[in-house]
Amino acid sequence: MSTLSDIGEFGLIRHIRELxxxxxxxxxxxxxxxxxxxxxFEPRPGHAILVTCDAMVEGRHYLRTFMNQVEVGRRxxxxxxxxxxxxxxxxxxxxxxxxxxxxxxxxxxxxLYRGFLMELNPLDAVILGGNITKSDYGLLIDITLIGExxxxxxxxxxxxxxxxxxxxxxxxxxxxxxxxxxxxxLYSDSPExxxxxxxxxxxxxxxxxxxxxxxxxxxxxxxxxxDGFLGDLAHIGEESGVGAEVxxxxxxxxxxxxxxAEKWRKNPRKIVxxxxxxxxxxxxxxxxxxxxxxxxxxxxxxxLITEVGKITDAAGQFEVIQPDKSRTAVIGGGWDHFYRP
Amino acid sequence: MSTLSDIGEFGLIRHIRELxxxxxxxxxxxxxxxxxxxxxFEPRPGHAILVTCDAMVEGRHYLRTFMNQVEVGRRxxxxxxxxxxxxxxxxxxxxxxxxxxxxxxxxxxxxLYRGFLMELNPLDAVILGGNITKSDYGLLIDITLIGExxxxxxxxxxxxxxxxxxxxxxxxxxxxxxxxxxxxxLYSDSPExxxxxxxxxxxxxxxxxxxxxxxxxxxxxxxxxxDGFLGDLAHIGEESGVGAEVxxxxxxxxxxxxxxAEKWRKNPRKIVxxxxxxxxxxxxxxxxxxxxxxxxxxxxxxxLITEVGKITDAAGQFEVIQPDKSRTAVIGGGWDHFYRP
Numbered sequence: 270m271s272t273l274s275d276i277g278e279f280g281l282i283r284h285i286r287e288l289x290x291x292x293x294x295x296x297x298x299x300x301x302x303x304x305x306x307x308x309x310f311e312p313r314p315g316h317a318i319l320v321t322c323d324a325m326v327e328g329r330h331y332l333r334t335f336m337n338q339v340e341v342g343r344r345x346x347x348x349x350x351x352x353x354x355x356x357x358x359x360x361x362x363x364x365x366x367x368x369x370x371x372x373x374x375x376x377x378x379x380x381l382y383r384g385f386l387m388e389l390n391p392l393d394a395v396i397l398g399g400n401i402t403k404s405d406y407g408l409l410i411d412i413t414l415i416g417e418x419x420x421x422x423x424x425x426x427x428x429x430x431x432x433x434x435x436x437x438x439x440x441x442x443x444x445x446x447x448x449x450x451x452x453x454x455l456y457s458d459s460p461e462x463x464x465x466x467x468x469x470x471x472x473x474x475x476x477x478x479x480x481x482x483x484x485x486x487x488x489x490x491x492x493x494x495x496d497g498f499l500g501d502l503a504h505i506g507e508e509s510g511v512g513a514e515v516x517x518x519x520x521x522x523x524x525x526x527x528x529x530a531e532k533w534r535k536n537p538r539k540i541v542x543x544x545x546x547x548x549x550x551x552x553x554x555x556x557x558x559x560x561x562x563x564x565x566x567x568x569x570x571x572x573l574i575t576e577v578g579k580i581t582d583a584a585g586q587f588e589v590i591q592p593d594k595s596r597t598a599v600i601g602g603g604w605d606h607f608y609r610p
Numbered sequence: 611m612s613t614l615s616d617i618g619e620f621g622l623i624r625h626i627r628e629l630x631x632x633x634x635x636x637x638x639x640x641x642x643x644x645x646x647x648x649x650x651f652e653p654r655p656g657h658a659i660l661v662t663c664d665a666m667v668e669g670r671h672y673l674r675t676f677m678n679q680v681e682v683g684r685r686x687x688x689x690x691x692x693x694x695x696x697x698x699x700x701x702x703x704x705x706x707x708x709x710x711x712x713x714x715x716x717x718x719x720x721x722l723y724r725g726f727l728m729e730l731n732p733l734d735a736v737i738l739g740g741n742i743t744k745s746d747y748g749l750l751i752d753i754t755l756i757g758e759x760x761x762x763x764x765x766x767x768x769x770x771x772x773x774x775x776x777x778x779x780x781x782x783x784x785x786x787x788x789x790x791x792x793x794x795x796l797y798s799d800s801p802e803x804x805x806x807x808x809x810x811x812x813x814x815x816x817x818x819x820x821x822x823x824x825x826x827x828x829x830x831x832x833x834x835x836x837d838g839f840l841g842d843l844a845h846i847g848e849e850s851g852v853g854a855e856v857x858x859x860x861x862x863x864x865x866x867x868x869x870x871a872e873k874w875r876k877n878p879r880k881i882v883x884x885x886x887x888x889x890x891x892x893x894x895x896x897x898x899x900x901x902x903x904x905x906x907x908x909x910x911x912x913x914l915i916t917e918v919g920k921i922t923d924a925a926g927q928f929e930v931i932q933p934d935k936s937r938t939a940v941i942g943g944g945w946d947h948f949y950r951p
Contacts, residue, residue, distance in 0.1 A: 300658055307662040307693045307697045307757075308661050308662070309659065309660050309661075309764060310658065310659050311659070312653055312659060314655075317641055317650050318650065318651050318653060318756075319648050319649070319650050320648065320649050320703070320705060320738065320754070321648040321705075321739070322707050322739075322740060322741050322752075323707075323741055324707055324741055324743050326709070329743065352648045353648060355648065358648075364662075366663050366665055366707075366752050366754075368665070368667070368750075397661065398662070398663075399663060400664055400665055402665050402667060402670065402671075404667075405670075405747065406747050411663075411707050411741075411752045413661070413707075415661065415756075416648075418650070
C-alpha cells in the first residue's frame, strides 16, 4: 500500500484533484479551483456570503477506532454544513486543510475525501481547494465552508423575542449516547442502539430545514446544537438578551435513547438537554408562526419538529419545568474545552 | 498570569472579540461577525471572490524561540495575504482557526491577534470569526482569508506565454538565509544580517503590488514564492504548459545576502533560486508590457522589480544560464513535505 511518503505532497495533491474531478459535482459559480493556491468563485446576485470553519482533531474530537475514514470525513463536513444551514444559507464552496500523519495510507485519504463529497454532492457544493501539512500527532481536519444566503433571509442568534416558541429538530442527544456506548463497549451489539451509533458516526445536518425555515421570514433566531441543547439555547439567550423556559416532558426522546437510558438508569431528557455531538437545530418564532414554519419544513424533510418551550424576558435565566410543575434553574453549560471550575 | 484553563474557551472568545472590536478596522461589507458560528459579508458588485487557506504549525513551520507571538501572527497572516495578492485580489475577511496549548498565556494569545491585525488593518481587512480548539502539541494556526478581485482582473498561474518576460519582486532568499542564521547561531548578532532576520520574522507580502500589476491587464501569470523561486516558477510552467530560462547574473541579491553568502562560501544566487520562506511575487508579461507593469507598481510601492529571464515553449524545461553562457537544467524542486527520494 502506498503512503504519503511514497507519493509526496504534490503527488497527493494531484491524486486529490483527480478524485474531486471524477467524483464531485460541478458546483455553482466556481471559477478557479485546486490548480491555484487561491480558489475563486462568483456569488449569485442578491445573495450575501456566509463563511464558517470548524476543526476535527483525531484523539481529541473523535477516536479512530470508533469510525472509518468515510465517516470521519462525513462528520467533519456535516458539522460545517450545519453551521451554514443554521444561518438559513446554502453551502457552496469548501476548503479543506489537512494535517496528515506521514504513514497514512493513500486509500484512507481517498476514503476521507469520499466522506466529504458524500455530504457535499447532494447540495451541489464543491471542494475548491485547501492545504496539506504533515502532522506528527494524528489526523487534523480543518474545513472552511462558504455558503450563500438570499438577501433578507439570513437568521442570526440575536433575534429571539420574549414569548417566542422554541422548536427543535430530530432527537438531540442520540449521538452522545452512541459515543457513550462505543466508549463503554456495553450494549454496543444490541440492535436497539443502532440508531444511536449511526447518529454518532454520521450525524445528519439539517441545512435544508434551516434554509426552508429561514425562507418563511418567520424564524427569529436559529442555532445548531454543537454545545448541547441548553448550551446553545444559552447562546441564543446571550445574543438576544432573553431567557427561556423548557418543558421537560415535551422534549423529544427516541425509542433507542429511551431504551439505553433505562439500562443506564438515567433520565433520558437530561441527556437530551445536556449532550452534544449531533447537529439538530433550535429555532424560535412567534407562536402564531409555528404552523407556517412546520409547513415549510415539511416540504423538504420528514424530520420531526417539536415545540419544547418558550423564550422569556428574564435575560440570562434558563429554567426547565418538570412534570410536577416545579422549576429547575439551569446554567447554560455545554462544551467548554478549557474551563475547569 | 492567566491561561486558557483560567478563563475558559468562552472567556477567551469574548476577550478576542473585544480585542478585534477595539484594535481592528471596520472592514468593508461585513454583516455578521464573531457573534455567530458563521460569519457573513456582502461582496461588492462586479467582483469575484477569492479564498485561500494556509496553516502554520509550531515546531514544524517555525520555532517558538526564533519569533515572538506578534511576529508569529504577522507571518501567518502575511502568507495568506500574499496568496490573495498573487491572484490580483484585495484581502477582505479572515477566519482564524487556532489549536492552543492549555497552558498558553492569554497575553500571548493577545499578541498573536495583534500580529494578525497589524497585517490586516492597513488593508481595511477584518477578522470575521474562527474556531478554537485545544492542542496538546504546540500552537496551530490555520487561517482562511477571503478577498475580492475586480471582474476580469484575476491573474492565474496558467496564462504564461512563450517569450514572456519573467519578473520578480524584492530579494527572494533573504528569509531562508535569516532562518539559517538563527538556526546556526553564527553571525546572528552581526548588524549586516539584520535585514535577513527581519525578512524571516516578518516577511512582507506583496499584495498591493499584485493588485496594481493585475489592474494593468498585462500580467499573464503570477504566483507568490512559497516553494522557492524555481519551485514556484515550475508551478507556472506546469499550469501554463511552458518552460523557462533564468539568467543567473540578473537575479536580485541584497547586500545582506551577499555578505552572509561570502561567509558561508556559497553562491548567493543559488540561495535566491532555491530558498523558501519569503513571499515575493513572480510575474510574467509580454516583454513590451514590462514598463507598463513597472510604472503601475511604482505608484503603490518602491520595492525593486527585476527582470530575470523569459518563458520558453519547452514545456517542463527550466534552465539557468550561467555567467559563462553555459546552461544548467534544473528540476523545479522546492518544498515537498512528504517526498523522500
